[in-house]
Amino acid sequence: MKQNEVHIPFCDKCALQTGSIFKHLSGEEVDQINYQKEFRQYRRGDILYHEGSRISGFYCINKGIIKVFKTGLDGKEQIIRFAKPGDIIAYRSVLSNEPACTSAKVIEDCNVCFIPAEILISFIKTNSNFALELLKLSCHELGEANSFITDIAQKTVRERLAEILLFLVNDFGLDNQDYLQITLTREELANIVGTATESVIRLLSEFKSDRLVELNGRKIRIMNRKGLEKISNVFN
Amino acid sequence: MKQNEVHIPFCDKCALQTGSIFKHLSGEEVDQINYQKEFRQYRRGDILYHEGSRISGFYCINKGIIKVFKTGLDGKEQIIRFAKPGDIIAYRSVLSNEPACTSAKVIEDCNVCFIPAEILISFIKTNSNFALELLKLSCHELGEANSFITDIAQKTVRERLAEILLFLVNDFGLDNQDYLQITLTREELANIVGTATESVIRLLSEFKSDRLVELNGRKIRIMNRKGLEKISNVFN
DNA sequence: CGGTACGTTGAGTCATATCAACCATAGTGG
């Protein structure tokens, strides 16, 4: 059936569209990936890989959204980051040569390419520019992690929730009605902020009372960005 | 005066002793660093660089201990990590080409070498093995940051304090009387754990009552590692 | 000797977690 046919994305085209790190590769190198990659499709809830497992490659997202999280000892998830088209995940484990320190689960149905670790390593060895870009990427992520640590350690849940909402706006954007372009359960929101589900619910409805957001089920409409910024920021 | 003379360390010897990342460089490359580096000495309390500033190089620690921290909006420090002999700092900003996302301050009097950014970049371009090791390093730090995020988000202050103590034991070791080989103020401890100074004081004295530690001023003696592990770990 | 930085303790408060009950929705199987 036509509607079930899937076009396996070409890396060069995908890199151009999404701005993935592969844009720093030569045409020949991209072809290599194209040839050796494995195209996969996942649906909401599917797991790409589990924390603690050894991974033989990494993933490049072509379509959809994935959450990357760690599991605390009581089973509670802490969401570390999201991956969207153009992002790569699991490269950390591949490069540090450690078992996966996170799990990855699909939030929105995905098309992804799985790329063997050896290719990554070989490109690092042969294409110094690509290596540098990868370093840039990991160092940038490290900077973000540092900020996140400071936020969680010092800000209140209320401040963090406002901040996360703004972060999601930045990362996923708003549709033409100012609805957030990513749909999360309250629990998932709580697992980013690092709080209890009930707290998110209460704070969200406070935000609603204060005309900062509107809520339609899981859809969140951003009504007052300045207000959220004010809450998320400062010397409070 | 003899006792004020300082021997500028040779990178090859230092790398051998400390296991710094420079051990992955060729003799010729190490010589280059030796030639272009700038040797500096700092005393407790000195600042190496400030958050937000552009840095033209990075630092390799030869002697001493440095804390790397972010400043929250109310001025409260969040300690991100420590650097000890063999560690490099500020490479993150150099590589991601961003302003420093942290400040660095001396905890124990230091000898460090300042190395221009260009050298780092050029070695990445010419020595792919070195690039790979740097990637390993940054990815490893990223993994640690992720764990830290999860801990702060999910564990209690009590659990985190116990964990941090064990972390410090691992990183800096104990002397022959089981005293922790790093000396921190209560405030600094609080700024790692992400809590208030008073909370650290109270918890430490609880730990003391429970025979887990002994306290002599800033010196902390670890009396019962298993006990601390039990507190830090698990399902509460 | 006074000053500054650090450490300690107590008391009170508040944000947030926890526990519990209940509703809504959708998918499942008989």
Next chain:
DNA sequence: CCACTATGGTTGATATGACTCAACGTACCG
């Protein structure tokens, strides 16, 4: 087609961990 179950959302009541504020002790330093 309907009960059944699971999952997610909401609200209220209650408990408590941790912060804040304040006072005071201690030690070192010029």
